[in-house]
Amino acid sequence: MNKDTTYTISELAREFDITPRTIRFYEDQGLLTPARAGRNRIYSRADRTRLKLALRGKRLGLSLAEIKEILEMYGAADNAPQLAHFLKVLADRRRALAQQLEDIEVVLGEIDLLERQCTELLDAHRAGQGKS
The missing domain is CATH 1.10.1660.10 (Multidrug-efflux Transporter Regulator; Chain: A; Domain 2)
Known part of the structure; x- marks a missing residue:
């Protein structure tokens, strides 16, 4: 090419x-x-x-702004500033994703608890109906 x-x-x-x-x-x-x-x-x-x-x-x-900022550095004679900036952007993104993962795990835990509670209530309801 x-x-x-x-x-x-x-x-x-x-x-x-x-x-x-x-x-x-x-x-x-x-x-x-x-x-x-x-x-x-x-x-x-x-x-x-x-x-x-x-x-x-x-x-x-x-974000598009982050992508644009990185691309604006593309092709510079000295790419060290671009690489350093990109490393910072990646670290920021990693932190944000780690926080999102933690938040998702908390919500999944709440869903597990609610599913167990609903299952227990439904089982108790069904057991009560069978005694009539």
Whole structure:
């Protein structure tokens, strides 16, 4: 693959299993800036990489603002600041997910308790009906 390789919106959509509308949305949000040939968008290898990073950020649950901030650092001669910032974003995301997991475990515990209580009440009700 040479550095002059270009892609159409359909090719990228197919490769990443997303819709062209998703790619246009990322463009509207300033995450991608393809060249134009008339009405057609022409995506470069750098655009493809930015799309890949944006989709990865989305999978990680990052906001569009966080994704954009990281992408704005992409391609800098010194990528150490980008990597340091990305590590901070990942640590923040890990903390948020850990809190969500803890909250979910608490709710699941409450559901378990309520299920046991309802089962006991239903069993007692059924047992009472059988004695009549």
